[in-house]
Amino acid sequence: MWNSRNWIGGEWITPSAGTCAVNNPSCVQEQVGVLHLSDASQVIQAEEAARSALASWSRLTGAARAEHLYRLAGSLESNAEEVVRLACLEMGKPIAEMRGEVMRGVHLLRYYAAEGVRAVGAVIPSSERDVLQYTKKVPLGVVGVITPWNFPVAIPIWKIAPALICGNTVIWKPAEIASLTATRLVEIFAEAGLPPGVLNLVVGKGSQIGDVLLEKISLDAVSFTGSTATGTRIAQLCAKRNIKYQTEMGGKNAAIVLNDADLEKIVPMVVSGAFRSAGQKCTATSRIIVESGIYDAFASALQRAVAELKLAPALDPSAYLGPVASSSQYGAVTSFVQLARKEAEILAEGPPPATGGEQGYFIRPIVAAGLNVQHPLVREEVFGPVAAVLQASDFDEAVSLCNQSVYGLSASLFTENLSYAHRFLDEAQAGMVRVNQETAGVEYQAPFGGMKLSSSHTREQGQAALDFYTETKTCAIRYV
Ligand code: NAD
Numbered sequence: 001m002w003n004s005r006n007w008i009g010g011e012w013i014t015p016s017a018g019t020c021a022v023n024n025p026s027c028v029q030e031q032v033g034v035l036h037l038s039d040a041s042q043v044i045q046a047e048e049a050a051r052s053a054l055a056s057w058s059r060l061t062g063a064a065r066a067e068h069l070y071r072l073a074g075s076l077e078s079n080a081e082e083v084v085r086l087a088c089l090e091m092g093k094p095i096a097e098m099r100g101e102v103m104r105g106v107h108l109l110r111y112y113a114a115e116g117v118r119a120v121g122a123v124i125p126s127s128e129r130d131v132l133q134y135t136k137k138v139p140l141g142v143v144g145v146i147t148p149w150n151f152p153v154a155i156p157i158w159k160i161a162p163a164l165i166c167g168n169t170v171i172w173k174p175a176e177i178a179s180l181t182a183t184r185l186v187e188i189f190a191e192a193g194l195p196p197g198v199l200n201l202v203v204g205k206g207s208q209i210g211d212v213l214l215e216k217i218s219l220d221a222v223s224f225t226g227s228t229a230t231g232t233r234i235a236q237l238c239a240k241r242n243i244k245y246q247t248e249m250g251g252k253n254a255a256i257v258l259n260d261a262d263l264e265k266i267v268p269m270v271v272s273g274a275f276r277s278a279g280q281k282c283t284a285t286s287r288i289i290v291e292s293g294i295y296d297a298f299a300s301a302l303q304r305a306v307a308e309l310k311l312a313p314a315l316d317p318s319a320y321l322g323p324v325a326s327s328s329q330y331g332a333v334t335s336f337v338q339l340a341r342k343e344a345e346i347l348a349e350g351p352p353p354a355t356g357g358e359q360g361y362f363i364r365p366i367v368a369a370g371l372n373v374q375h376p377l378v379r380e381e382v383f384g385p386v387a388a389v390l391q392a393s394d395f396d397e398a399v400s401l402c403n404q405s406v407y408g409l410s411a412s413l414f415t416e417n418l419s420y421a422h423r424f425l426d427e428a429q430a431g432m433v434r435v436n437q438e439t440a441g442v443e444y445q446a447p448f449g450g451m452k453l454s455s456s457h458t459r460e461q462g463q464a465a466l467d468f469y470t471e472t473k474t475c476a477i478r479y480v
Contacts, residue, residue, distance in 0.1 A: 002033030009049030010196020053197025066116030141220030333384030
C-alpha cells in the first residue's frame with residue numbers, strides 16, 4: 001500500500017487534513033494507496049522552505065545545478081520501472097506508454113541539465129564610449145508548479161527541471177489522482193541529494209489549498225497545466241498580483257484528412273492520436289475532418305482499425321488503451337458516450353475490455369458522425385476515447401472547420417500535397433501544427449503550447465521554458 005507524503009524543507013511530513021483512498025482504475029475494488037491531504041499550514045511551510053533555500057540555490061553556478069539534475073536523471077532511470085508500475089496502478093495509463101513517459105522525464109532532466117552551461121544573454125553595443133551593455137537572465141524566485149494527472153511524470157518534470165536549472169526554487173502541487181506517483185518521484189529526487197527546500201511537494205485538493213497557494217503566500221510565478229476553467233481562474237489571480245504565469249489548458253484538436261491521403265499509412269496515426277492514453281491527452285485528436293472524396297474509404301478503414309484496438313488493464317503490455325483515470329472521468333466521458341449513442345451515428349467502435357478488464361473504468365472507444373458543428377461532441381473537450389468525424393467539401397472548408405473552436409492547441413493535416421501542407425501550417429489556428437503526424441506526440445526540445453483558450457500564450461519545453469523561468473536584466477557598465 002502506497003501513501004502520499006509532503007516533502008518540505010528536506011523533511012518528510014504526513015499531513016493530517018484528511019485522507020482519501022486511491023483505487024486502481026483498471027480494477028476499482030483494488031486499493032493502491034492512501035492520499036494524506038494538506039491544509040494551509042503546509043503550503044505556508046513550503047513557502048518558507050523554498051524562500052530560505054533560494055539564496056544558496058540561485059547562487060550555485062549553472063554547472064553545479066546541472067550536476068544535481070544529472071543525478072536526478074540517473075536516479076529516475078534506475079528506478080524507472082517502479083515509477084512506471086505505480087503510475088499505471090494510480091491513473092491507468094498503459095504500461096508501454098508509461099515506460100515511454102518516464103524515459104521522457106529522464107531525457108528532459110538531462111536536456112535541461114545541459115542548459116546550466118549554455119550561453120545566455122547578448123552583448124548590445126552601447127551608443128556611448130566605454131560602456132559595456134549586455135543582458136543576463138536571472139531566476140524569478142519561488143515558483144508554484146500545479147500539474148494534472150494525465151502525464152504524472154513528464155509534465156511535472158518539464159516544469160520543475162527548467163525552473164531549477166534557471167535557479168528558482170519550487171513548490172509542486174500535483175493532481176490528487178497522481179499524488180502517489182508524485183511522492184515516489186520526489187523520494188527518488190531526495191535520495192539523489194537534491195538540497196532541502198529546493199523542491200517542495202505539497203499534496204492536496206486544488207479546491208482546499210489552491211487559493212492558499214495563489215492568494216495567501218507570495219509566489220513569484222506560477223506554471224499550471226490542467227483544465228481551462230481552473231487555468232483561467234489562476235491566470236486572473238496571478239494577473240491581479242502581477243506575477244508571471246503560464247497556463248496550459250484544454251484542447252479540441254482536429255486532424256484533417258484530404259482526398260490524396262494514403263489511408264494505409266495515416267489511419268493508424270489518426271487512431272493513435274485519438275485513442276492512446278484513452279484519449280486523455282490535451283493534444284488528443286477529438287475532431288477528424290475528412291474531405292468528401294475519401295470519406296467512405298476512410299470510414300471503412302477507420303472502422304476496421306478501431307474494431308481491433310485492445311482495451312485492457314494498464315499493466316497488460318498489449319493494452320492499446322486502458323481505463324479512464326477516475327470515477328469522475330468515467331462519469332464525464334460516459335455522459336458524452338450516451339449523448340453520441342442518442343444523437344449521432346456511431347461510425348466506429350472498439351471491442352469491450354479484454355478479460356480482466358470488467359472491473360475497471362473502461363470505456364470502449366467510439367467515433368461519432370452525422371453531427372453539426374454546434375453539437376457538444378464537436379465543440380467541447382471530452383478528454384476520453386470519443387472522437388467526432390465531420391465532412392468537408394475541400395481544403396478551405398476543412399481548415400475553416402478546424403479553426404471553428406475556442407481551443408487551439410494542436411492540429412494535423414494528412415496529405416501529400418505540398419501547397420496544402422504549407423497553407424495549413426500558416427492558416428490552422430493552433431500552437432502546434434503538424435503534417436502527416438498525429439496531433440499528439442510532440443517533442444520535448446521544441447516549444448509546446450497553444451493559442452486561444454488552450455494557453456496563456458507562453459510556451460513550455462525546449463528553449464521557451466528558459467524564457468518563462470527567468471527575468472531578463474539589461475546591464476550597463478562604464479569603464480571609469
Ligand atoms: P484540473 O484543472 O482539474 O486540475 C489541474 C490541477 O489544478 C490539479 O493539480 C488540481 O488539483 C489543481 N487545481 C484544481 N483547482 C484548483 C484551484 N482552485 N486552485 C489551484 N489549483 C487547482 O485538470 P485535470 O482534470 O487534472 O486535467 C485535465 C485537463 O488538463 C484537461 O482539460 C486537459 O486538456 C488539460 N491538460 C492540458 C495540457 C496542456 O499542456 N495544454 C496537458 C495536459 C492536460
